[in-house]
Amino acid sequence: MSRRFAAIITTGEHGSRSKQADTSRQETERMTQLNEPAATDALSIRNLHVSVEGKPILRGVDLTIRRGETHALMGPNGSGKSTLGLAIMGHPKYTVTEGQILLDGTNILDWSPDDRARHGLFYAFQRPVAIPGVKMADFLRHATTNVRQPERGEGEPLIPMREFRKELKERMEDLHIDVEFARRYVNDGFSGGEMKRAEILQLAMLQPRFAILDETDSGLDADAVRLASEAIARIGRDKMGLLIITHHDKLLEHNPPEYTHVMLGGRIVETGGPELAEELYRHGYERIRAAYPDADQANQSMEQKESRLTV
Ligand code: ADP
Numbered sequence: 300m301s302r303r304f305a306a307i308i309t310t311g312e313h314g315s316r317s318k319q320a321d322t323s324r325q326e327t328e329r330m331t332q333l334n335e336p337a338a339t340d341a342l343s344i345r346n347l348h349v350s351v352e353g354k355p356i357l358r359g360v361d362l363t364i365r366r367g368e369t370h371a372l373m374g375p376n377g378s379g380k381s382t383l384g385l386a387i388m389g390h391p392k393y394t395v396t397e398g399q400i401l402l403d404g405t406n407i408l409d410w411s412p413d414d415r416a417r418h419g420l421f422y423a424f425q426r427p428v429a430i431p432g433v434k435m436a437d438f439l440r441h442a443t444t445n446v447r448q449p450e451r452g453e454g455e456p457l458i459p460m461r462e463f464r465k466e467l468k469e470r471m472e473d474l475h476i477d478v479e480f481a482r483r484y485v486n487d488g489f490s491g492g493e494m495k496r497a498e499i500l501q502l503a504m505l506q507p508r509f510a511i512l513d514e515t516d517s518g519l520d521a522d523a524v525r526l527a528s529e530a531i532a533r534i535g536r537d538k539m540g541l542l543i544i545t546h547h548d549k550l551l552e553h554n555p556p557e558y559t560h561v562m563l564g565g566r567i568v569e570t571g572g573p574e575l576a577e578e579l580y581r582h583g584y585e586r587i588r589a590a591y592p593d594a595d596q597a598n599q600s601m602e603q604k605e606s607r608l609t610v
């Protein structure tokens with residue numbers, strides 16, 4: 300087990316996109332090359348359409364995150380926030396049917412999740428997966444080596460143990476995580492709060508260029524959310540492009556977003572500054588739902604499908 304996402308995302312095959320999607324991708328790729336210079340130090344999502352098991356979920360998402368920027372992504376349940384994060388990472392279940400994902404101007408749709416991680420993308424799972432038999436420390440040592448040495452092949456040397464241990468210990472102390480934690484199997488029997496702290500620890504060790512934090516606050520008590528919020532700020536907001544998916548203001552306390560995006564029915568319907576996040580915490584999504592009835596309708600029908608799925 301040497302690769303973070305290869306380990307976590309083991310099902311499904313790549314390259315299952317339809318011919319039609321390939322054609323439209325080529326089309327948009329050509330247009331991008333013609334119209335715009337490659338954006339460096341940016342993650343750009345262009346007209347992204349994503350289906351899950353044949354059901355359209357995202358219906359044309361546009362979003363550009365430059366390094367050093369913090370973006371908040373909000374929206375009611377089932378609006379497609381996690382789908383966007385997982386599609387950016389290349390989860391095989393989330394099929395891109397149209398549009399592009401550009402990293403520094405390069406279309407990465409054909410890259411494996413592993414390659415995306417090695418090139419500086421990171422996704423902290425809303426619902427992390429357990430990997431029994433793989434200790435946190437071993438997992439982190441492999442993953443950290445791979446992102447620092449993107450060309451490293453299987454079986455090639457890892458970061459020296461002493462160096463790694465020292466760094467891991469420091470990061471764990473920062474996050475108030477017991478060092479014993481590193482000997483446990485990844486997410487195996489972790490409480491909700493422990494899982495979220497493990498995701499932040501990965502973020503601190505991997506130091507990605509672009510990070511998507513998917514409801515990292517859920518399952519944490521107020522003190523733990525504050526610690527997580529401080530830790531994210533310390534890891535270096537200025538070095539990362541951050542997309543923080545959250546329902547709570549506490550996670551943004553130390554990370555005020557330059558931009559707030561609201562997703563409804565698989566589209567970003569509104570973008571504003573920090574005041575938009577503030578409005579949504581205080582007053583909920585009623586105004587947004589009323590202002591975008593088509594997106595609201597789409598959201599409701601997705602929610603119904605979701606409740607059928609869980610029954
Ligand atoms: P959010 O994170 O905003 O709550 P999601 O992206 O998790 O929303 O879900 C958006 C829609 O996509 C929902 O209707 C959900 O049921 C569907 N969906 C997401 N992931 C899957 C999946 N793995 N299998 C089936 N449906 C899914």
Ligand code: MG
Pocket residue numbers: 380381382425513
């Ligand atoms: Mg979600």
